[in-house]
Amino acid sequence: MKILVIEDDETTGQFIARGLREEGHSVDLVTDGRAGLIEATGGTHDVMIVDRMLPEIDGLTLIKTLRAAGNRTPALFLTSLGSVEDRIGGLNAGGDDYLVKPFAFGELSARVAALARRPPAQEQDTVLKAGGLEMDLIARKVTRDGVTIDLLPREFAILEHLLRRKGRVQTRTMLLEAIWDISFDPMTNVVETHISRLRAKVDKPFDTELIKTVRGAGYRIDA
Numbered sequence: 001m002k003i004l005v006i007e008d009d010e011t012t013g014q015f016i017a018r019g020l021r022e023e024g025h026s027v028d029l030v031t032d033g034r035a036g037l038i039e040a041t042g043g044t045h046d047v048m049i050v051d052r053m054l055p056e057i058d059g060l061t062l063i064k065t066l067r068a069a070g071n072r073t074p075a076l077f078l079t080s081l082g083s084v085e086d087r088i089g090g091l092n093a094g095g096d097d098y099l100v101k102p103f104a105f106g107e108l109s110a111r112v113a114a115l116a117r118r119p120p121a122q123e124q125d126t127v128l129k130a131g132g133l134e135m136d137l138i139a140r141k142v143t144r145d146g147v148t149i150d151l152l153p154r155e156f157a158i159l160e161h162l163l164r165r166k167g168r169v170q171t172r173t174m175l176l177e178a179i180w181d182i183s184f185d186p187m188t189n190v191v192e193t194h195i196s197r198l199r200a201k202v203d204k205p206f207d208t209e210l211i212k213t214v215r216g217a218g219y220r221i222d223a
Contacts, residue, residue, distance in 0.1 A: 001025045001046040001047060001112070001116050002025070002026045002046050003020055003026070003028070003048070003049065004027075004030075004036070004040055004043060004045040004049070004073075005020075005028070005030070005048075006030055006032075006033065006039075006048065006049065006051060006054060006059070006062070007031065008032060008051060008054050008055055009051070010031065014029070016029075016105070016108065019105045020112070024217070028043065028045070032054055032055045032056040032057070033054035033059065033061070034057050035056070036048075036054065036062055037057055037065060037066070040066055040071060041066070041071065046116050046168055047073065047074050047075075047076065047112050048075045049112065050063060050078065051077075051078055052086075053079065053080075053081070059090075060089065060093040063075050063095055064094055066094070067094035074118060075095050076108075076115060077090040077099070078103065080100065096115055097114075099111060116168075117177065126138050128160065128164065129163075130163055130166060130210055130221050130222075131208060132206075133163075133202065133210055137160065140156065142159065142202075149201050149202060150201070151198070154179065155201070158175065158195065159202065161178050162221045163221060165220075165221075166220075166222065167221075168220060169214045169217045170218050171218035172218060173185070174218065175191050175218070175219075176191060195211065199211050210222075
């Protein structure tokens with residue numbers, strides 16, 4: 001994932017960034033609200049971790065501004081302000097989760113992963129597109145370059161999941177949880193088998209490959 005960390009405490013910010021990078025994520029770290037707003041507006045992040053008490057622009061104002069502009073990137077408030085009123089204020093401002101300092105990095109990582117799995121609120125279209133591929137969710141119809149593609153229900157669900165997250169890698173674990181509702185690794189190749197079948201229908205008959213394999217990470221649709 002690509003994660004934006006907005007934290008004015010240098011020690012805390014570096015600690016978070018280092019831990020997330022060790023897990024394989026790409027991390028942008030900024031130390032004030034104005035820089036954070038610029039990064040969040042111009043970037044394509046999967047999740048934001050935002051301190052509430054920031055110089056230049058405070059965390060609440062930052063998130064309110066982004067939400068008003070239509071930015072729906074999931075945001076986790078990370079702050080020492082831990083009262084019920086503070087939590088409610090953060091969530092009402094547009095935050096998606098709230099974690100109080102001091103914190104365990106394992107919990108932070110788990111919360112970030114959970115936010116990344118949520119379908120973004122703005123992605124509720126009934127027609128999803130990528131290149132010449134078009135998925136009509138109401139008619140339950142898939143076409144590519146005008147050619148109808150017949151998919152089984154599970155194949156349809158996988159393709160919808162990938163299309164809703166264009167440009168973002170979906171790991172094997174994410175797909176197991178989203179499509180099969182399995183929160184553990186069953187040690188089978190069920191994901192790989194279904195991706196292979198899906199590719200045979202969506203990619204093989206056409207000139208361009210849409211479903212990409214990101215080695216050691218998962219799958220992604222870029223177009």
